[in-house]
Each structure stands twice: as C-alpha cells, then as structure tokens.
Amino acid sequence: MFNENSKIVQDYVLLIQNGLKTIDDVPNFHNLREVVSSVLDN
Secondary structure, eight states, X not given: OOOTTOHHHHHHHHHHXXXXXXXXXXXXXXXXXXXXXXXXXX
C-alpha cells in the first residue's frame, strides 16, 4: 500500500531523522512502519 515515495513515509522519515519521533511512533498500519524502517536503513 505504501512505498518510499509516499508522502506520509517521507514525513515520518524526516521526523525520525530530526529526532522528533521514533520508529515506535509510526502507526502499525498496513505496511507503513515496515516501509519507514526500510527507508531509514538505506
């Protein structure tokens, strides 16, 4: 459902990279958390 180009994925990645959120703050909704984690790992 979500991919690395999804706006919500990009927003969460930016928030996590800036220390405002953690991966635990990403909702476990469809594949959202998995895609955010994958983008952060790359």
